[in-house]
Amino acid sequence: MAEITDPENTIIITLKDGPVVVALMPDVAPLHSARMKALARAGSYDNVVFHRVIEGFMAQTGDVANGNAEKGFNLRRAGTGGSDLPDLPAEFSRIPHDRGTLGAARSANPHSANSQFFINFRDNHFLNGQYTVYGRVIAGMEHVDRIARGEPPAHPDRMITVRVAADVA
Numbered sequence: 117m118a119e120i121t122d123p124e125n126t127i128i129i130t131l132k133d134g135p136v137v138v139a140l141m142p143d144v145a146p147l148h149s150a151r152m153k154a155l156a157r158a159g160s161y162d163n164v165v166f167h168r169v170i171e172g173f174m175a176q177t178g179d180v181a182n183g184n185a186e187k188g189f190n191l192r193r194a195g196t197g198g199s200d201l202p203d204l205p206a207e208f209s210r211i212p213h214d215r216g217t218l219g220a221a222r223s224a225n226p227h228s229a230n231s232q233f234f235i236n237f238r239d240n241h242f243l244n245g246q247y248t249v250y251g252r253v254i255a256g257m258e259h260v261d262r263i264a265r266g267e268p269p270a271h272p273d274r275m276i277t278v279r280v281a282a283d284v285a
Contacts, residue, residue, distance in 0.1 A: 125149060126281035127156055127251065131263070132273060136235075136256035137281075138218060145207035145250035148220050148229065152251070153280050155180060155199060155231055161278035163187070167194035169265045169272075173240065176221055177275060178232035185274045194268060198230025206248055213243040216260075218251035235260050 120126045120137065127138040142149040155161055160180040167183055168176040177183065181197030182190050206226040213219055213236050221232035229248060236243075237260070253260060263273045 120281050123282035124280065125153075126254075127152060128277075128279050128281055128284060129161075129256075130276040130278075131256075131259045132276065133259040133262050134256055136259050137254050138251045139254045140251045141211065141249070144209045144211055145220075145248050147204050148207055148248050148250035151199075151201065151204060151231070152233070154201070156278045156280050157283065160199060160231065161275050163274050163276065165189065165194060165268075165272035165274045166263050167191075167268045167272060168234075169263050169269055170267065171265050172238060174219070174234040174236050175260060175263045176232060176234040178221065180231045185272075191268055191272075194272075195232070198232060201230065203227060204229045204248075207250070208245055208248060210244075211249040213240040213247065213249060214252075215239055216253035216257050217249050218253075219243060220248040220250060222247065237261065 125140040129136040140149040163185045164183045166177040179197045180199045183194040220229035222229040
């Protein structure tokens with residue numbers, strides 16, 4: 117696993133193939149970083165599926181309302197919900213959508229991001245300035261690369277657990 121230099125702003129996502137370590141960017145997108153930590157600490161992301169996974173593009177997850185594989189999962193509605201917290205305003209920056217970055221998923225309204233996010237499989241610079249970047253995979257990208265593809269996948273993978281590194285013993 118990568119050396120974690122800021123455990124309070126590092127997320128560990130456990131996938132079927134192993135851990136994915138994400139360094140959040142609270143200096144770039146403080147609201148999105150805080151939201152991910154709050155939902156991780158509440159256990160809201162545990163068992164949430166990757167409902168939209170496009171080869172050569174990205175893997176999207178985080179629909180805590182409709183995407184939990186063990187609580188109220190609805191494959192048709194996965195990707196349409198968020199959390200019970202209010203939507204977030206866009207926090208656009210000059211950080212590019214490179215391979216391994218986390219972007220905030222949203223509707224056509226740039227201020228509609230909530231709990232959903234995507235991990236870029238490759239550099240997707242056409243998204244720059246349109247979606248908030250608030251984290252970067254620093255270890256475990258090979259596990260992200262193995263997530264089942266589909267919109268939605270026939271047998272979607274899920275985030276088994278999502279934790280803030282500071283909370284992991």
